[in-house]
Amino acid sequence: MADRFSENPIIKTADIKPSSPDMVVECVLNPGVFSFAGKTWLILRVAERPRQHTDSVSFPVMDKHGRLKIVSFQKDDPALNLSDPRMVKHSGITYLSTLSHLRLVCSDDGVHFYEPENFPTIIFGQSQLETFGIEDCRVAKIDDVYCLTFTQVSEHGVGVGLMRTKDWMNFQHDGMILPPHNKDCAIFEEQINGVYYCLHRPSGIDLGGNFVWIASSPDLLHWGNHTCILHTRPGMWDCARVGAGAAPIKTKAGWLEIYHGADFNHRYCLGAVLLDLDDPSKVIARSEAPLMEPLAPYEQTGFFGNVVFTNGHIVDGDELTVYYGASDEVICGAKFSIQAILDDLLTVAAAKKAIQTA
Numbered sequence: 001m002a003d004r005f006s007e008n009p010i011i012k013t014a015d016i017k018p019s020s021p022d023m024v025v026e027c028v029l030n031p032g033v034f035s036f037a038g039k040t041w042l043i044l045r046v047a048e049r050p051r052q053h054t055d056s057v058s059f060p061v062m063d064k065h066g067r068l069k070i071v072s073f074q075k076d077d078p079a080l081n082l083s084d085p086r087m088v089k090h091s092g093i094t095y096l097s098t099l100s101h102l103r104l105v106c107s108d109d110g111v112h113f114y115e116p117e118n119f120p121t122i123i124f125g126q127s128q129l130e131t132f133g134i135e136d137c138r139v140a141k142i143d144d145v146y147c148l149t150f151t152q153v154s155e156h157g158v159g160v161g162l163m164r165t166k167d168w169m170n171f172q173h174d175g176m177i178l179p180p181h182n183k184d185c186a187i188f189e190e191q192i193n194g195v196y197y198c199l200h201r202p203s204g205i206d207l208g209g210n211f212v213w214i215a216s217s218p219d220l221l222h223w224g225n226h227t228c229i230l231h232t233r234p235g236m237w238d239c240a241r242v243g244a245g246a247a248p249i250k251t252k253a254g255w256l257e258i259y260h261g262a263d264f265n266h267r268y269c270l271g272a273v274l275l276d277l278d279d280p281s282k283v284i285a286r287s288e289a290p291l292m293e294p295l296a297p298y299e300q301t302g303f304f305g306n307v308v309f310t311n312g313h314i315v316d317g318d319e320l321t322v323y324y325g326a327s328d329e330v331i332c333g334a335k336f337s338i339q340a341i342l343d344d345l346l347t348v349a350a351a352k353k354a355i356q357t358a
Helices: 338-357
Strands: 023-036 039-050 056-062 068-074 087-090 093-096 099-107 133-142 145-154 157-165 172-178 182-187 196-202 212-217 224-230 241-244 249-251 254-262 268-275 283-286 308-316 319-326 330-337
Touching: 023 145, 023 330, 039 056, 039 133, 039 308, 056 093, 056 099, 133 182, 133 308, 145 182, 172 182, 182 241, 196 241, 212 241, 224 283, 249 338, 254 308, 254 338, 268 308, 268 338, 283 338, 319 338, 330 338
Parallel strands: 023 133, 023 308, 099 133, 157 182
Antiparallel strands: 023 039, 023 319, 039 099, 056 068, 087 093, 133 145, 145 157, 157 172, 182 196, 196 212, 212 224, 241 254, 249 254, 254 268, 268 283, 308 319, 319 330
16 A cells, blocks of 8 residues: 655665764654645654764763763673663663754655755754653644644653744744653644644553543643543554554545554554544544555664654645654655545444444
8 A cells, every 4th residue: 555655765864964073873763744835844853872882882861951961881781771772771760872853854856855054954852851852743734833743751751842833943842741651742733623632642551551542722732631542452563552643634534644553573564543523532443454564674674673653744635645764764755545545444444333233
């Protein structure tokens, strides 16, 4: 169902300049996507760390005043755990092996991207809730305002932040709108029955799990009426965790959401779910099989392999262009037919209804 760009990967880690000479870009991943000034734009997550030495591991963090500092441990330290390349664990404390910021790039053709002139192309974390970085931005355009939801990471936990802009030059920072542990927040691009809605992913520790929830708000800042709408499914491709992608797409059949799911081997795929137009807390249908799996070599091998992960797309009639991170190391693109996805979901819905009425 996925028609991958022949040019994939369209952005590689080597294409991105580090934010400073003493840093190295380890990953470029998971872009938010939007249209602006006649161009296609990506707001990339760029993960950096200092150059590494053979006998030690070092990583950056920001202090509460927004100043960068480097933390280092000797690799033979018995209190050090490097089993997950994304994390550094030491004496019971978990750090991230890289520090992420957001980077703006644009394209005239949707395939070849470059950093624009006269724009603030690098967005760093600023507050004490962003000392471990900011990640995985999603962009929803509501009227003439671009709403950016992104992951804020610090020693206090992982939560959802909000920024807003009209011109991509000036930003209103609204702070954390969903407290830890929460991420994968995608805002619907119009009000439903006079209120805003978002999808989000709180994480259960002992009870519950990594499920998709929906919430409503009068003002995009204060969220309530939280309802869990999507669970993981035992024995399936999304058995370990699920999370929302970009802003849901309004169709005549319902709100179409492309989401990610992972199994217990950390293999990430993409699926789809259809939500009721008037009450998006109601699930009409959900993909049985993935829309997209990590099958290409650049999706299977990298910083963290076997991953396709999206939080951004462009809709043009029936054509859905999904931009995605692959193996936490490169950016790629693929095209889908919205109607084909809906046909598959409606077939699932009809089969489910037939079973219920049998």
